[in-house]
Amino acid sequence: xxxxxxxxxxxxxxxxxxxxxxxxxxxxxxxxxxxxxxxxxxxxxxxxxxxxxxxxxxxxxxxxxxxxxxxxxxxxxxxxxxxxxxxxxxxxxxxxxxxxxxxxxxxxxxxxxxxxxxxxxxxxxxxxxxxxxxxxxxxxxxxxxxxxxxxxxxxxxxxxxxxxxxxxxxxxxxxxxxxxxxxxxxxxxxxxxxxxxxxxxxxxxxxxxxxxxxxxxxxxxxxxxxxxxxxxxxxxxxxxxxxxxxxxxxxxxxxxxxxxxxxxxxxxxxxxxxxxxxxxxxxxxxxxxxxxxxxxxxxxxxxxxxxxxxxxxxxxxxxxxxxxxxxxxxxxxxxxxxxxxxxxxxxxxx
Numbered sequence: 001x002x003x004x005x006x007x008x009x010x011x012x013x014x015x016x017x018x019x020x021x022x023x024x025x026x027x028x029x030x031x032x033x034x035x036x037x038x039x040x041x042x043x044x045x046x047x048x049x050x051x052x053x054x055x056x057x058x059x060x061x062x063x064x065x066x067x068x069x070x071x072x073x074x075x076x077x078x079x080x081x082x083x084x085x086x087x088x089x090x091x092x093x094x095x096x097x098x099x100x101x102x103x104x105x106x107x108x109x110x111x112x113x114x115x116x117x118x119x120x121x122x123x124x125x126x127x128x129x130x131x132x133x134x135x136x137x138x139x140x141x142x143x144x145x146x147x148x149x150x151x152x153x154x155x156x157x158x159x160x161x162x163x164x165x166x167x168x169x170x171x172x173x174x175x176x177x178x179x180x181x182x183x184x185x186x187x188x189x190x191x192x193x194x195x196x197x198x199x200x201x202x203x204x205x206x207x208x209x210x211x212x213x214x215x216x217x218x219x220x221x222x223x224x225x226x227x228x229x230x231x232x233x234x235x236x237x238x239x240x241x242x243x244x245x246x247x248x249x250x251x252x253x254x255x256x257x258x259x260x261x262x263x264x265x266x267x268x269x270x271x272x273x274x275x276x277x278x279x280x281x282x283x284x285x286x287x288x289x290x291x292x293x294x295x296x297x298x299x300x301x302x303x304x305x306x307x308x309x310x311x312x313x314x315x316x317x318x319x320x321x322x323x324x325x326x327x328x329x330x331x332x333x334x335x336x337x338x339x340x341x342x343x344x345x346x347x348x349x350x
Contacts, residue, residue, distance in 0.1 A: 066270060067346040070321065071278070072258035075339035078226060078250045080105060083219040084113070088235060095233050099224045099250065106235055106247060110220040117217050120210035127206040129135040147189035154182035228252035256327035257339045258290065260345045261300060263319050269349035270295065276326050278345040282336065289329045294348060296323040 086108035235247040
């Protein structure tokens with residue numbers, strides 16, 4: 001509330017006469033203390049209501065959801081290893097390059113393997129020529145037939161002599177000689193049949209050697225086993241590589257999942273198929289959807305290099321973590337999920 005007072009002002013006219021005039025002046029009055037108090041109480045009430053609303057929301061989410069920021073993106077990291085050794089003729093990819101399944105990554109010097117294939121082809125041709133020689137094959141077949149006839153005669157003679165030997169018509173020595181002749185005939189037949197099959201077996205061995213030489217030649221061109229991004233390339237032109245040596249890795253970005261390490265006290269109601277909402281630290285403000293795919297059969301500590309042994313006397317209880325595998329519902333090309341990224345997941349358990 002303002003108070004108005006009259007102020008007297010003395011003025012001098014041009015003629016030198018003095019004149020007094022009065023003018024109104026308004027003096028402001030301080031507001032009442034009760035108004036400030038009401039404003040403060042109002043602000044405190046709004047803040048308290050907001051805190052209660054946030055607390056109620058978190059309490060409700062705690063009953064129907066579980067959340068953790070101990071989670072990351074996982075995926076396949078496919079090592080590229082040569083099956084044969086040799087000098088590197090060319091490297092056809094660069095670091096972080098996208099490749100398709102079947103694309104050639106590395107080419108090795110194949111001259112040694114071509115020579116071996118030519119030698120294997122020649123050995124196979126010789127073996128096939130031996131089998132196709134009908135005179136040799138006919139001779140082996142005739143030997144088999146002769147051996148079969150000898151076996152039949154020897155066993156027939158033995159069958160005739162046995163009853164005579166039992167009646168002491170022939171001597172025991174004559175019976176033993178006939179039995180030995182029958183066994184010899186059996187062995188001769190087996191040898192003749194083995195000789196007949198040896199040619200076919202040699203052809204099979206030469207064919208297998210030729211196929212192996214062809215495979216080794218094909219291994220000099222190292223191709224991508226799946227579509228993905230090249231990473232950790234460590235091979236250069238002119239390098240001598242050996243079989244099984246790591247050359248690079250291929251990471252398929254279209255086949256990734258999340259691993260959320262939930263506390264053991266959080267997994268009671270978590271099951272496969274539960275809906276999941278998650279955010280990625282690399283893409284703030286972007287929400288992703290997924291679902292629970294499976295739960296680990298053991299805690300993460302059990303798969304560590306040195307699992308804890310609670311049988312010791314220095315036992316301290318620690319809440320364990322259970323890895324939960326989560327599959328994203330869709331692949332977002334604008335926001336690719338790369339293995340190792342940190343995420344925060346929230347699982348709807350009801």
